[in-house]
Amino acid sequence: MSRVNLLPWRQQRQTRCIRLWGLLLVGWLLMVLTVTFWLRAHHFIGIRALQQDIAGLSAVQHALEARQKQVLQIPQAAVQPSANQPWQPVLLSLAQEIPSQAWLTQLRYQPPSLTLTGYAASLSALTAMADALTRVKGMSPGAAGELQQDNQGRWMFTFRLVSQG
Structure with missing residues (x-):
């Protein structure tokens, strides 16, 4: 091996x-x-x-x-009155004239007009709202906008106010 x-x-x-x-x-x-x-x-x-x-x-x-x-x-008093001063009487007048059964949802300003959008609880409140807009100081009523009734019976409105100055 x-x-x-x-x-x-x-x-x-x-x-x-x-x-x-x-x-x-x-x-x-x-x-x-x-x-x-x-x-x-x-x-x-x-x-x-x-x-x-x-x-x-x-x-x-x-x-x-x-x-x-x-x-x-910057003093706030110097800035604020100049920005709000022309609108203050118009807005105060508008607030006093709006009937209690109507409320605004939108204010839109496009010179020289102010567009108001809101709701009225009834047709009589809507008529009172249209009449109240004729008494707003410094503004005159323009063309009425859209009117619609929603499913809860409220009237949705759009009104236009035109500046007089």
């Missing part, structure tokens, strides 16, 4: 096994390094974006605070 020397074969097998495990170890290390690098880069980008958001928000906050200081420095 002849003896076969298996030592070179074992040595080759051992070398291949060491190479395989070495490649697996190097591949695993490269994968860990790649994932670590990616996570750190992603984290850095997120932090940078948050810093930019914070900087932007603080700039907006400073601008709002500066604007608020400017607004507070």
Whole structure:
């Protein structure tokens, strides 16, 4: 019986096994390094974006605070009467003349007319509303708009008043 020397074969097998495990170890290390690098880069980008958001928000906050200081420095009494003064008598007159069974849902001003939209509880309240609009100071009645009755029996109206001045 002849003896076969298996030592070179074992040595080759051992070398291949060491190479395989070495490649697996190097591949695993490269994968860990790649994932670590990616996570750190992603984290850095997120932090940078948050810093930019914070900087932007603080700039907006400073601008709002500066604007608020400017607004507070302007006396409100000087601004308010000039804006409301021409309309104050018209609106007060309108409020006094509207019958109690009619209410407004919308006021729309398109120079030189004021459009009133609202509801009246009954036909008599609608007639009283039309009559009341003739007595509004500074305005004269224009063309009547749309009239509709809803399913609850209320009358929806649209009237137009024209400025006299």
